[in-house]
Amino acid sequence: MKPAATALALILTAAPALAQELNALVWCDHTDPALIEPFEKKWGVKVNLKEYEGTGAALSIIEQSRPGDWDVLVIDGIDVPRAVAAGILAPLPVDRLPYDTLFPEVVMAETHVIDGQTWAITEKFGYNTVSFDKSKVSAADLADMTRLWSGDFAGRLAVYDYYLPVMGLVAVGLGLKTADLTAADLPAIEEALLKLKDSAASVGEVVASQTAIATGAVDILVGGGEWVTAGLVSENPNLDWMIPEQGAVRWSQSIGVFAASGRKDLAVEFVRHVLSPEGQAALATSSCYWAMPANRAAGEVLTADQKAALRWDEQAEYLKRAQLYPAPDAALDAAMQDVWTRFLAR
Amino acid sequence: MSLDAAEARRAWALTLPAVVWTVAFFVVPFMAMAALSLWQRTAAGLVPAWTLENYRAILGEPAAVRAILNSIEITLTVTALSVVLAFPLAWIIAEEVPPRWRRLALALAVLPFWTSYVVRSYAWSLMLARQGVLNGWLEGIGLPALDLANSRAATVIGFTHFFTMLLTLTIYASLTQLPPNLRRAAADLGAGPVATFHHVILPLTAPGIAVGAFLTFALCVGDYVTPQILGGGRDLAAAQLVMLNLGRRADIPMAAALSVCLMLLVTLAYLLLARFMRAPR
Missing domain, CATH: 3.40.190.10 (Periplasmic binding protein-like II)
Structure with missing residues (x-):
């Protein structure tokens, strides 16, 4: 386990009441237990998920919430600048995220990197x-x-x-x-x-x-x-x-951490989990809807049938069109x- | 202290909890919603502009006017159908079913209330689907399939199923309070069944019909779930437009203005039906 993760584990063990839960505002594909349960077991936390459809709905929920209510946000990739302008997102630690294995076409630096900071990372597209x-x-x-x-x-x-x-x-x-x-x-x-x-x-x-x-x-x-x-x-x-x-x-959906989150370290770990090969495979084949994982390392976990259903080998042509x-x-x-x-x- | 003053004080004391409840949970929230309808949604957030702009926008947007008209049309259709279906059902339970079976008949009548609104609507969507239960029966007896799913007809059917049962209860309550000797007196005076129904039964059961019709109107015109599930997005009802403004645009003032319009419709329905709610002397 890396030092940051070790420190986080120590914090969770020492002060369980402070970080027993993580609240995420997500599209329905994140509610699949195959994606969430491994994270909950690994960190001993409960992930509370609130589903929405459409960025307008998410902004409405956030507007009616108190600062700190939410830790993780899944949002349409093209709407990241709106969320940044509204002060909703916190910068992500780029060095701890798997940018080297993302499909280059879906990185979307033009909307995700603002003022030199990276505010969200693409997690799924279709x-x-x-x-x-x-x-x-x-x-x-x-x-x-x-x-x-x-x-x-x-x-x-x-x-x-x-x-x-x-x-x-x-x-x-x-x-x-x-x-x-x-x-x-x-x-x-x-x-x-x-x-x-x-x-x-x-x-x-x-x-x-x-x-x-x-x-x-x-x-x-x-x-x-x-x-x-x-x-x-x-x-x-x-x-x-x-x-x-x-x-x-x-379409392309991205994941980020709320600026007002009181559990940013845990939220970043959740982002890392979703972007991991196993997390990406679970997200790509979620019971709510399937789609391509942003991290091509998920190809090592997905089965041949799953990749065929996702048309893994035809993505280069599709992305062009x-x-x-x-x-x-x-x-x-x-x-x-x-x-x-x-x-x-x- | 006089007896009248003591009685009046006692009456006030007994009424006070209901008044407090109504003020706290209806009047104050409604006033807050009405005030919010005068605000404006801007890029910077909600602004207390104190303007009628949201109402002007509703009247100036054909889609919003169409949504309100859709709700009125659906609600009036459902109310009329429910009254027509509920009266004979209530009559059969009150007059034709033997007294020992009446309780069971009433329990069967209220059975739809035991399931959740969402489950009931989804059950109807399965019934009415192109390859659903209803078309299976129709094709089984050699009749053509009906294309009812995802339509206003499906919304009306789902609503009518529920509200017929509600109206059955209110009309049944009126029917059981009818003194039987009134019908005998009408017959003795030479009135046939139709005249007796028109001049005796209908006026005396009007309060039950009016109360049920008003409840149907109030619940139906503001319902979001049934048109959302059964309508299939073919029609937009006013309650769906409220949800669109709340859920997708975060435009709470516009949603509040639309809600005030719905409240005005309910108030109008009450004013039209109020005179029938009083028992005739």
Whole structure:
């Protein structure tokens, strides 16, 4: 055990009442016991997890909490600057994290390193694109993304209820760059979205989206990807995903430590656990959703079948064809949420 | 001290706990929410702007108006359906079921209350799914499958199942208090079953119907879970819009303004139904 870890273990043993619990605000994939229990056993602590979906929801929870309530935050990679600007995150000890084995394309230094400090580290990534049941529809049918809102699949598709990836995906389908989106692009995106809604049998969050396609309620999930199908493919081999000709959106989630945490050392150990090969393998194959681990060292732990389901060997090509989530400023974000509200109310 | 003064003091003493409770847990929170609805959400956080801007934004945003109208339409449909279904059910329990089975019949009527709201909604989503139980039955007898899942119809069905049982209880309570000799007197005076129902039974059970209808309206118009699970995101109800503003935008003042609008709807429903809640003399 390294000196810092030894010191932390001594602190925990000497003052158990001070560090019996760690509070983490996370996406649902972190609630899998396969990820959490080894950490709890190793450090003799209880990890309390609060699930959320969407950075807005996380910021709302943080705003309604007291300083020090939270220790660890999982957040969309593109939203790290927002969290830093709000004073939510603490700098990470870069020398104690496995940067040398991260996939270089997902390090995202442009959003994670601010004023010379690193505030979060990428832990998992994947794609918001199109999942489908290949017994009902073929990849060739979906090659042109604009067909999704043409009415060709009316009543046969569901839409993932998260405005950033789906609006980003529609933007890609319209030939726009997600990084360059402005308010002027929103009318065209809204027009396509409203047509998409007219064809949608349902609009739902993570679990509802998975259920919709897994139960055969719909044939296509817009905004889906490996995070929907990889974990279900052993039960239903017909579930698949693809990237249309226009491309797709890459999502990336990161993990950091709260600036107001009173247990920063333990929180850093949790980050190290999640980024370890074993932690990454457990996170990649979480019961809530599967996706690629950011640390390629997880490849030593994942089985061949798991890597096949994640399309481990095809990542270089996928990374080339996908654009990052849109990263709107506050004004554009509010305008995008207004569009999404109109989409939901349609 | 006079007897009247002592009685009045005793009445106040007995009422005081309820008044304190209502003020502490309804009036004060409601006033706080109404005050918060006049604040503004800015990039810097919540600002006590004391403006009607959130209300103007609601009226100026077609999606918000549509969400409120959706809630009104769903609630009125559910209330009407529940009354129509609950009255005969309450009548059968009160008049047709032998007294020794009545308690069991009532227990069966309130059975839906024993399960949680979320579980009940998910159970309905399984029933109504494209490959669900209902379509299995329909296809089994050679009928075409229905596409009810993830729709307003599914939301209405889920709500109606629950509120029919609630209304059954309030209408049953009114029916059991009807003196049987009133119906006999109506018959002696030549009134047929329809006239007796229209001129005797309906007016005397109106308070039970009105109370149940009001409870249905108040609970349905502000419900988030049922449209979220059964509606499948096809319609946006006002309560879902409140949650969107709270959960995704951290816009508490806008959520408060929408909640005040819902409270105004409930108040309007009360004012419309209040005159039916009093027992006729």
